[in-house]
Amino acid sequence: MxxxxxxxxxxxxxxxxxxxxxxxxxxxxxxxxxxxxxxxxxxxxxxxxxxxxxxxxxxxxxxxxxxxxxxxxxIPEMPELQAMREFLDDLAGDLGLAVSAELPARHYxxxxxxxxxxxxxxxxxxxxxxxxxxxxxxxxxxxxxxxxxxxxxxxxxxxxxxxxxxxxxxxxxxxxxxxxxxxxxxxxxxxxxxxxxxxxxxxxxxxxxxxxxxxxxxxxxxxxxxxxxxxxxxxxxxxxxxSRAIAAWKEQLQRAVDTDTVLTRAFSGRWARGLRNEMQETIEASGIPIPDYPFQNSLSTALRQEAQRRDDGRFTNLWAGQNPFRAPMExxxxxxxxxxxxxxxxxxxxxxxxx
Ligand SMILES: Cc1cc2nc3c(=O)[nH]c(=O)nc-3n(C[C@H](O)[C@H](O)[C@H](O)COP(=O)(O)O)c2cc1C
Structure with a gap:
C-alpha cells in the first residue's frame, strides 16, 4: 500500500x-x-x-x-450568538483590545x-x-x-x-x-x-x-x-x-509536557486539540453555550488575530498534538x-x- x-x-x-x-x-x-x-x-x-x-x-x-x-x-442554521458575542467583546475590553466579535459577510x-x-x-x-x-x-x-x-x-x-x-x-x-x-x-x-x-x-x-x-x-x-x-x-x-505560528506558540511547544494539550470547542465550536490556555479556560468557565462551527470560529477571530499580532499566546488557539515538545525550530x-x-x-x- x-x-x-x-x-x-x-x-x-x-x-x-x-x-x-x-x-x-x-x-x-x-x-x-x-x-x-x-x-x-x-x-x-x-x-x-x-x-x-x-x-x-x-x-x-x-x-x-x-x-x-x-x-x-x-453550515448549520445560525444559532443564538448574542451572549457569546457580548462575552467576547467584554473579554477584549478587559484586555484593552479594540476589537469586536463579528461574523464575516459570508462563510465560504x-x-x-x-x-x-x-x-x-x-x-x-x-x-x-x-x-x-x-x-x-x-x-x-x-x-x-x-x-x-x-x-x-x-x-x-x-x-x-x-x-x-x-x-x-x-x-x-x-x-x-x-x-x-x-x-x-x-x-x-x-x-x-x-x-x-x-x-x-x-x-x-x-x-x-x-x-x-x-x-x-x-x-x-x-x-x-x-x-x-x-x-x-x-x-x-x-x-x-x-510556519506562520507566532513566536509565543513555537516557544510554548518547546516547554510543553505530554499532559498540556486538551480537547476544546472554545475557539471554533468544533472539537480541537491544543495547548491549554487562558482564552480556552475563560470561555469554558463562562458556562455560555458555545455556538457551533463556523460561528464561534468567526466570532473569536478578531480577538485571536489581535492576540497574534501582539504575540500573546494567552488569547489565541495553540493547536498541538500529544507530542508538542518534539516540534523543532528548524x-x-x-x-x-x-x-x-x-x-x-x-x-x-x-x-x-x-x-
Ligand atoms: C495547527 C494545526 C492546524 C491544523 N489544520 C488542519 C487543516 O486545516 N486541515 C486538516 O485536514 N487538518 C488540520 N490539522 C490536523 C492534521 O491534519 C493532523 O490530523 C494532525 O496534525 C496530526 O496530529 P499531530 O499534530 O500530532 O501530528 C491541523 C493540525 C494542527 C496541529
Missing amino acids: THEFLRLAGVRYPIVQAPMLGVTTPEMVAAVAEAGGLGSLPVGGLSPEKTEELIRQTRKLTSKPFAVNLFAHR TYSDQIEVLVREQIRFVSFTFGVPDDEALNRLRENGAVLNGTATSLKEALYLDEKDVQVITVQGIEAGGHRGSFLEEEPLPQVGLMALLPTVADRIQRPVLAAGAISSGKSACAAMLLGAAGVQVGTLFVGSHE PAAAIIRQLVEEMKSLELKNKVFIE
Missing part, C-alpha cells in the same frame, strides 16, 4: 506534511515537496480568490506535486472552491470535517484528482471507502488541531491511533495514512507496522521556519530529512519500511 500511495501522490517518501490552516504557508508546502514528501496546502473556508492565490504562490515555489486541503462541513464552503481546484488542475485533494457531495467528488475525479478523506472511527473510514475515496487518513485522538469527525460528533469519537489504525487497515484495501502525535522515525515506522501506507505529520512542523526540509534518516536506519534492522 505504501507503493500505491507513492504512485497516487507522485512523491518519493510516504510522509505527508499535514495541512494546517493558519500555520502552513506556500513556503512550507514547497519545502516539503522539494524534500520528497507530500506538502499539503490548507484552504478550508477561504474564498475562491484566496484559494487561487495560495495555489499559484505555491506553484511558483515548486513544480513538484502537492495536496490541497478542503473543509467539507455543512468547499463548493465555492471546487472550480478553482479544477481550473488549477490540482491532482491530490484532501478533505476533513466530512465528505464533499457526489457532484463535487465527481467533478474532482473527472479532472484526474486523487481523493483523500479523513476518518476518526472505523464507521467513518468505511463511509469514505464506500464513496470510493482512494486514500484514507485516520486521525487518532492524539492529533493536534480540529477533529475531522463527521458522522458522530456527539459523543465525539475518541479512538487512539494504536487502536484505530490497525482496525481500519485490516478492513480497507486502500492506502491508509496515520495521523496523531507522529513525531519521529520510530513512531512513523510503528504506524507503518500497524498497517499505515504513510504518515501525516502536523505539530512537528508548527515550529518550523516556514527548516521544514530538515524535519523531513530527519524523519527519512530515522526511518531508513530502522529499515536496516527490519528491511520493510521505506525505499
Whole structure:
C-alpha cells in the first residue's frame, strides 16, 4: 500500500506534511515537496480568490506535486450568538483590545472552491470535517484528482471507502488541531491511533495514512507496522521556519509536557486539540453555550488575530498534538530529512519500511 500511495501522490517518501490552516504557508508546502514528501496546502473556508492565490504562490515555489486541503462541513442554521458575542467583546475590553466579535459577510464552503481546484488542475485533494457531495467528488475525479478523506472511527473510514475515496487518513485522538469527525460528533469519537489504525487497515484495501502525535522515525515506522501506507505529520512542523505560528506558540511547544494539550470547542465550536490556555479556560468557565462551527470560529477571530499580532499566546488557539515538545525550530526540509534518516536506519534492522 505504501507503493500505491507513492504512485497516487507522485512523491518519493510516504510522509505527508499535514495541512494546517493558519500555520502552513506556500513556503512550507514547497519545502516539503522539494524534500520528497507530500506538502499539503490548507484552504478550508477561504474564498475562491484566496484559494487561487495560495495555489499559484505555491506553484511558483515548486513544480513538484502537492495536496490541497478542503473543509467539507455543512453550515448549520445560525444559532443564538448574542451572549457569546457580548462575552467576547467584554473579554477584549478587559484586555484593552479594540476589537469586536463579528461574523464575516459570508462563510465560504468547499463548493465555492471546487472550480478553482479544477481550473488549477490540482491532482491530490484532501478533505476533513466530512465528505464533499457526489457532484463535487465527481467533478474532482473527472479532472484526474486523487481523493483523500479523513476518518476518526472505523464507521467513518468505511463511509469514505464506500464513496470510493482512494486514500484514507485516520486521525487518532492524539492529533493536534480540529477533529475531522463527521458522522458522530456527539459523543465525539475518541479512538487512539494504536487502536484505530490497525482496525481500519485490516478492513480497507486502500492506502491508509496515520495521523496523531507522529513525531519521529520510530513512531512513523510503528504506524507503518500497524498497517499505515504513510504518515501525516502536523505539530512537528508548527515550529518550523516556514510556519506562520507566532513566536509565543513555537516557544510554548518547546516547554510543553505530554499532559498540556486538551480537547476544546472554545475557539471554533468544533472539537480541537491544543495547548491549554487562558482564552480556552475563560470561555469554558463562562458556562455560555458555545455556538457551533463556523460561528464561534468567526466570532473569536478578531480577538485571536489581535492576540497574534501582539504575540500573546494567552488569547489565541495553540493547536498541538500529544507530542508538542518534539516540534523543532528548524527548516521544514530538515524535519523531513530527519524523519527519512530515522526511518531508513530502522529499515536496516527490519528491511520493510521505506525505499
Ligand atoms: C495547527 C494545526 C492546524 C491544523 N489544520 C488542519 C487543516 O486545516 N486541515 C486538516 O485536514 N487538518 C488540520 N490539522 C490536523 C492534521 O491534519 C493532523 O490530523 C494532525 O496534525 C496530526 O496530529 P499531530 O499534530 O500530532 O501530528 C491541523 C493540525 C494542527 C496541529
